[in-house]
Amino acid sequence: MFDGLSEKLSGILDKLTRRGALTEEDVNAALREVRRALIEADVALEVVRSFTDKVRSRAVGAEVVKSVTPGQMVVKIVHDTLVETLGSDADPINLDAVPPVPILMVGLQGSGKTTSTAKIARRLQDRQGRKVLMASLDTRRPAAMEQLSVLGQQVGVATLPIVAGQNAVQIARRALEAARLGGFDVVMLDTAGRTTVDEALMTEVAEVKAQTQPHEVLLVADALTGQDAVNTARAFDGRVGVTGIVLTRVDGDGRGGAALSMRAVTGKPIKLVGTGEKMDALDEFHPARIANRILGM
Amino acid sequence: FTKRKLDQDTLDGLEDVLVQADLGIDVATRIVEAVGRNRVGKDIAPEEVKAILAREVERALVPVATPLVLDEARKPFVILMVGVNGAGKTTTIGKLAAKFRADGRSVMLAAGDTFRAAAIDQLRVWGERAGAPVVTRPQGSDAASLAYDALTQARQEGRDVLLIDTAGRLQNRNELMAELEKVVRVIRKVDASAPHAVLLVLDATVGQNAISQVEIFGKVAGITGLVMTKLDGTARGGILVALAARFGLPIHFIGVGEGVDDLEPFAAADFARAIAGLD
Ligand SMILES: Nc1nc2c(ncn2[C@@H]2O[C@H](COP(=O)(O)OP(=O)(O)OP(=O)(O)O)[C@@H](O)[C@H]2O)c(=O)[nH]1
Ligand SMILES: Nc1nc2c(ncn2[C@@H]2O[C@H](COP(=O)(O)OP(=O)(O)OP(=O)(O)O)[C@@H](O)[C@H]2O)c(=O)[nH]1
Ligand SMILES: [K+]
Ligand SMILES: [Mg+2]
Ligand SMILES: [Mg+2]
Numbered sequence: 001m002f003d004g005l006s007e008k009l010s011g012i013l014d015k016l017t018r019r020g021a022l023t024e025e026d027v028n029a030a031l032r033e034v035r036r037a038l039i040e041a042d043v044a045l046e047v048v049r050s051f052t053d054k055v056r057s058r059a060v061g062a063e064v065v066k067s068v069t070p071g072q073m074v075v076k077i078v079h080d081t082l083v084e085t086l087g088s089d090a091d092p093i094n095l096d097a098v099p100p101v102p103i104l105m106v107g108l109q110g111s112g113k114t115t116s117t118a119k120i121a122r123r124l125q126d127r128q129g130r131k132v133l134m135a136s137l138d139t140r141r142p143a144a145m146e147q148l149s150v151l152g153q154q155v156g157v158a159t160l161p162i163v164a165g166q167n168a169v170q171i172a173r174r175a176l177e178a179a180r181l182g183g184f185d186v187v188m189l190d191t192a193g194r195t196t197v198d199e200a201l202m203t204e205v206a207e208v209k210a211q212t213q214p215h216e217v218l219l220v221a222d223a224l225t226g227q228d229a230v231n232t233a234r235a236f237d238g239r240v241g242v243t244g245i246v247l248t249r250v251d252g253d254g255r256g257g258a259a260l261s262m263r264a265v266t267g268k269p270i271k272l273v274g275t276g277e278k279m280d281a282l283d284e285f286h287p288a289r290i291a292n293r294i295l296g297m
Numbered sequence: 298f299t300k301r302k303l304d305q306d307t308l309d310g311l312e313d314v315l316v317q318a319d320l321g322i323d324v325a326t327r328i329v330e331a332v333g334r335n336r337v338g339k340d341i342a343p344e345e346v347k348a349i350l351a352r353e354v355e356r357a358l359v360p361v362a363t364p365l366v367l368d369e370a371r372k373p374f375v376i377l378m379v380g381v382n383g384a385g386k387t388t389t390i391g392k393l394a395a396k397f398r399a400d401g402r403s404v405m406l407a408a409g410d411t412f413r414a415a416a417i418d419q420l421r422v423w424g425e426r427a428g429a430p431v432v433t434r435p436q437g438s439d440a441a442s443l444a445y446d447a448l449t450q451a452r453q454e455g456r457d458v459l460l461i462d463t464a465g466r467l468q469n470r471n472e473l474m475a476e477l478e479k480v481v482r483v484i485r486k487v488d489a490s491a492p493h494a495v496l497l498v499l500d501a502t503v504g505q506n507a508i509s510q511v512e513i514f515g516k517v518a519g520i521t522g523l524v525m526t527k528l529d530g531t532a533r534g535g536i537l538v539a540l541a542a543r544f545g546l547p548i549h550f551i552g553v554g555e556g557v558d559d560l561e562p563f564a565a566a567d568f569a570r571a572i573a574g575l576d
Pocket of ligand 2: 109110141193195380381382383384385386387388389410413416463464465466498526527528529530551552553554555559
């Protein structure tokens with residue numbers, strides 16, 4: 001696909017007689033193809049727009065050096081701008097607070113919150129030597145709490161004992177208390193999936209946040225998400241103040257435009273990516289890899 | 298309504314609406330062209346433009362808005378649920394089981410997701426809600442032999458419907474797709490005509506990747522129809538329009554919540570209106 005875009009841009013630009021710098025007209029022709037490629041990669045339309053504006057202002061007047069063709073030149077500008085927008089540095093989970101440090105996991109139904117909770121807990125425990133407690137605040141999905149507890153056993157991380165009849169806020173308070181008493185460094189709060197238009201559930205998660213003052217609020221989102229990524233990211237960020245994004249199912253063959261969309265509208269870093277169902281399938285985020293993927297490289 | 302001449306700007310705006318609903322650029326362009334055909338330059342009220350847009354989307358969906366028919370001659374009628382991780386397979390099985398039970402059928406569930414933590418417990422809860430027994434094997438067991446056993450048992454017990462759950466899998470993971478292929482193969486050893494329906498479950502938030510999902514799950518498991526979940530959220534699920542054009546597979550149901558009754562037959566007109574931004 002990237003080859004496709006590369007070829008198209010070359011087709012459009014390289015037949016122009018080489019001039020010193022790219023003109024607005026050249027660039028506009030190229031940007032129509034860029035727009036198309038980004039939409040095909042599931043980048044949200046509004047993000048496509050602001051992105052192509054940025055690329056336009058960089059590309060117009062750019063000097064085409066001898067070693068490259070105008071088409072390649074624009075591709076390079078697009079790629080570099082993508083990497084930059086996605087966030088240039090790996091941004092680790094911040095635990096710089098008084099223990100037990102609460103981390104709140106939020107997101108739509110089925111995005112991968114529970115799985116990612118256990119993966120992150122495992123990593124903090126095994127790689128950074130932190131003592132981690134996990135708690136499921138999901139009182140809704142059948143067997144959600146059992147799921148987290150099975151995963152806890154698999155990765156050797158403690159889970160808060162299940163007590164029937166408590167609501168999410170009560171469980172969260174109990175988790176913090178247990179973490180304090182048990183000398184835990186980190187307490188991870190897995191929440192039920194919710195749609196952002198479910199007012200009752202959005203209020204609930206806001207209440208959990210207010211009561212627990214999490215140091216990190218991680219939005220867990222599916223890399224296969226289409227245009228809705230912007231709505232989801234904005235709504236969760238607006239209600240609970242997201243501090244970072246965990247992008248799941250990066251092991252799929254989706255083009256991953258959701259990463260750019262969510263990053264662009266929230267300005268929040270993508271901290272980790274899920275690369276499989278297994279507990280070690282968690283990676284640092286590499287902007288260049290996602291940029292290549294969005295461009296189909 | 299105040300009428301206005303239909304111009305390119307308006308049409309571009311319509312294209313944006315469709316792109317933002319995940320129809321993809323090609324299908325969006327095609328539909329907007331149909332809206333503009335013989336109408337550009339004519340006086341049309343803005344509300345009417347949206348209605349025309351909805352009608353064009355509906356036209357693409359009508360041929361695939363087909364109910365799921367249970368062939369009474371097949372006993373049990375075997376339904377295999379497939380899809381990527383977290384799409385809503387297990388939940389949809391629970392909802393379907395409750396619906397078939399309400400229609401007076403005897404239903405059995407097979408906990409074919411022997412991989413994911415607590416997937417079996419999750420289906421068990423749905424079985425209780427729906428009043429359907431659930432055939433299980435311990436986590437880590439072979440999914441294909443579980444399916445074999447469940448079908449054999451459902452046959453012996455004279456069940457009307459057997460719903461088989463499967464683990465979520467991404468379509469580009471060859472080893473997992475081979476495992477699914479094996480499930481289908483083994484089911485056929487018991488009943489050569491089964492599975493009688495293979496439903497691919499799609500999450501409404503999914504983007505263009507759904508095309509590859511349909512393609513590959515279709516090849517590996519022979520999907521016969523689609524279900525789209527989570528339409529109670531903000532996602533419009535417009536990829537179904539692109540899928541309809543490309544594959545023509547029936548769309549049977551939509552999921553509109555997490556409750557047992559939150560399953561509706563797919564209705565082309567309603568779906569199209571929501572995509573066009575009406576209602
Ligand atoms: N392939 C793949 N599957 C994943 C990844 N992360 C999670 N999953 C799978 O996605 C499915 C849903 O994951 P969960 O962790 O249950 O998602 P959730 O957000 O907790 O779901 P709810 O609590 O129901 O909202 C499971 O089948 C997981 O195994 C990933 O990075 N790659
Ligand atoms: N809002 C909403 N949530 C849904 C709908 N259908 C399923 N869900 C939720 O989506 C999440 C995932 O559903 P599951 O049925 O576990 O999905 P699955 O495809 O079986 O997942 P895996 O087995 O892990 O691959 C759960 O939290 C469900 O409650 C729906 O129509 N609307
Ligand atoms: K999804
Ligand atoms: Mg969960
Ligand atoms: Mg399931």
